[in-house]
Amino acid sequence: MAKVDMVMPQLGESIAEGTIVNWKVKVGDKVERDGTILEVATDKATLEVPSPATGILAEILVNKDQTVPIKTVIARIETDVTASVGVTPEPKVDRPKDFPEPVHTEQVDARSTSPHDGSDRGGLEPKVFQRGGKSEPAPAPVAPVAKTAAAPVVSGEKRFYSPVVMKIAADNMIGMEELARIPGTGLDGRVSKKDLEAYLSHRVVSPATSVSLVMEQTAQPTSSYAPPPPPPPAPIAGVDNSGYLMVPNYPQYQATWKEGDRVEVVPMEYIRRKIAEHMVYSKHTAPHVYSSCEVDLTRIMKWREINKKRIQDREGVNLTPTVFVTYAVIQALKEFPWVNASVRGTEVIVRKDYHIGIATATEKDLVVPVVKHADQLSLIGIAKQISALAAKARNKTITPDELQGGTFTITNAGIFGNIWGAPIINQPQVAILSTGAVVKRAWVLTDADGEDTIAIRSIMALTLSYDHRVVDGMLGGKFLSHIRKTLEALKPEELGL
Numbered sequence: 001m002a003k004v005d006m007v008m009p010q011l012g013e014s015i016a017e018g019t020i021v022n023w024k025v026k027v028g029d030k031v032e033r034d035g036t037i038l039e040v041a042t043d044k045a046t047l048e049v050p051s052p053a054t055g056i057l058a059e060i061l062v063n064k065d066q067t068v069p070i071k072t073v074i075a076r077i078e079t080d081v082t083a084s085v086g087v088t089p090e091p092k093v094d095r096p097k098d099f100p101e102p103v104h105t106e107q108v109d110a111r112s113t114s115p116h117d118g119s120d121r122g123g124l125e126p127k128v129f130q131r132g133g134k135s136e137p138a139p140a141p142v143a144p145v146a147k148t149a150a151a152p153v154v155s156g157e158k159r160f161y162s163p164v165v166m167k168i169a170a171d172n173m174i175g176m177e178e179l180a181r182i183p184g185t186g187l188d189g190r191v192s193k194k195d196l197e198a199y200l201s202h203r204v205v206s207p208a209t210s211v212s213l214v215m216e217q218t219a220q221p222t223s224s225y226a227p228p229p230p231p232p233p234a235p236i237a238g239v240d241n242s243g244y245l246m247v248p249n250y251p252q253y254q255a256t257w258k259e260g261d262r263v264e265v266v267p268m269e270y271i272r273r274k275i276a277e278h279m280v281y282s283k284h285t286a287p288h289v290y291s292s293c294e295v296d297l298t299r300i301m302k303w304r305e306i307n308k309k310r311i312q313d314r315e316g317v318n319l320t321p322t323v324f325v326t327y328a329v330i331q332a333l334k335e336f337p338w339v340n341a342s343v344r345g346t347e348v349i350v351r352k353d354y355h356i357g358i359a360t361a362t363e364k365d366l367v368v369p370v371v372k373h374a375d376q377l378s379l380i381g382i383a384k385q386i387s388a389l390a391a392k393a394r395n396k397t398i399t400p401d402e403l404q405g406g407t408f409t410i411t412n413a414g415i416f417g418n419i420w421g422a423p424i425i426n427q428p429q430v431a432i433l434s435t436g437a438v439v440k441r442a443w444v445l446t447d448a449d450g451e452d453t454i455a456i457r458s459i460m461a462l463t464l465s466y467d468h469r470v471v472d473g474m475l476g477g478k479f480l481s482h483i484r485k486t487l488e489a490l491k492p493e494e495l496g497l
């Protein structure tokens with residue numbers, strides 16, 4: 001018998017580490033090749049990981065709740081296979097030409113038009129931001145750091161950073177050029193959390209040091225509009241002070257109980273902590289504004305009822321109201337491109353591609369699969385993508401690459417019968433749309449002669465949450481109105497269905 005090393009897989013192009021959520025088997029259990037052996041959490045989702053070989057689980061080297069870099073050996077399986085193998089091959093992603101690459105040490109030369117130019121920006125053709133070789137002033141000298149075995153960083157060489165490293169760098173005002181000078185001990189010379197902490201322990205900041213903030217493209221961009229967080233309070237006995245964006249641990253915020261009270265203390269799961277951090281960050285960063293309207297979906301719902309079985313038999317998908325809303329959102333984004341944007345400091349990055357995130361509820365989590373290049377898909381194509389990604393999210397086979405890169409998000413508050421919701425913006429986007437349940441309502445209709453009648457209609461409420469740094473009330477109102485008018489005028493039969 002030989003032992004096969006099982007390593008922490010790279011579950012996405014920009015993923016550098018993972019956290020063990022749960023081992024599905026224990027030492028001594030038999031495992032089958034491609035059978036689920038453990039669950040791994042990233043900052044995007046919790047995913048099931050298959051066994052690389054058939055055999056007996058001989059050793060578990062990384063315990064539950066531990067976070068380790070990719071390629072770290074986490075277990076060993078006794079088998080007849082003699083080669084060391086990984087859990088999953090590194091995915092190859094065909095990235096669109098104009099879609100932003102993960103953060104690296106190249107500088108971005110970008111100029112933008114001010115969002116407050118007095119126009120409604122409805123027909124504005126945004127400038128295209130090109131990557132260039134413009135360099136920034138070199139940072140001031142810093143105190144030496146303990147020598148490591150890592151190779152020196154080559155100027156201009158691409159380096160990738162985990163979300164944890166990017167967050168620590170942003171909190172400590174470390175610009176990209178300064179970050180590029182830090183020796184890394186991780187895979188391919190990557191900077192790990194320990195490398196950055198060791199650097200910070202010796203770092204000397206001078207007035208000449210660059211303080212340009214860094215941004216993690218798919219998670220948490222830094223904004224010059226956000227005030228610095230308050231200093232952490234002194235630890236409180238018996239209170240968990242972990243979590244850098246959770247509610248401050250001041251006594252007045254703490255639930256109190258005494259021995260004998262009927263309470264249950266349940267630690268937050270890893271993915272729930274990450275969602276909480278991301279949502280608190282979004283509210284802290286973006287000034288949220290909300291606009292809402294009601295849409296008459298009677299024409300669409302009647303057509304859907306008549307043609308639902310025919311479409312299901314022919315295409316194998318269900319045309320839900322979300323599919324029609326997604327189609328209308330794409331048309332509105334084309335008309336108002338500034339809603340398809342993100343903020344980087346004092347710059348507005350207007351996206352040329354339309355990658356629509358569809359919030360999906362799983363057994364424990366809420367994840368947001370992204371329909372890439374949704375504008376290039378037909379209504380049936382949109383429906384198939386939403387259905388396939390939702391299924392993968394629920395059975396935990398979706399990859400982090402399928403959960404990132406979104407430029408606008410749609411969330412369905414109506415899935416449980418709720419008629420209205422005010423969602424938090426999914427950073428670094430600048431807007432998110434909530435759809436309510438379709439309900440029968442008494443509705444006033446006005447005919448061509450101006451006469452009013454009351455009829456029973458199928459009504460859905462739409463709520464747009466938007467970042468007032470970029471999208472003001474006029475732009476948000478026009479965008480939402482465009483969605484409503486598109487849906488009420490939509491004739492599915494004219495779309496070749």
